[in-house]
Amino acid sequence: MKTLLGFIRKEFLQTLRDPRMRILLFLAPCVQLTIFGVALSTEAKNIRLGLFGAPHDRALQEIHRKALASGWFIPARTQTTNPYEQIQKGEADAVLVAPTGGP
Incomplete structure (x- = not known):
């Protein structure tokens, strides 16, 4: 372990001695973070939404319309027609399922 720490220390000092390496060592990650921060997005868009329920269920239709x-x-x-198969087969990413029955 002592040999490994000595080697790491030597390489670190050697790297920081060269001005070009210092720029590369500190500037490159900053540029990468800036580019990736702008280019990558964690927003989920274009989610394929299926619908499973009675065709006359106005509440379900309204929720579906507002979601779209x-x-x-x-x-x-x-x-x-099975909501589980829709997701398993890749036809939909999410399915709105209305409860059966009622009050």
Whole structure:
């Protein structure tokens, strides 16, 4: 362990002695952080939203309409009627499922 620490110390001092290496060592990560901070986005957009429920359920239709109007979701083009299969087959990223029955 003593040999490894000595080697790391020697290389660190050698690197900091060269002015070009100092610039590269400290400026390159700053540039990368700036570029990646602008280029990468963690926002989830264009989520394919499926719908599963009674066609006459106005509350479900209103929630679906408002979700699509938000700009985060797009309607999913589904072939299956089972909401779990829609996600498993990759037809939808999320599915709105209305509870059956009622009060």
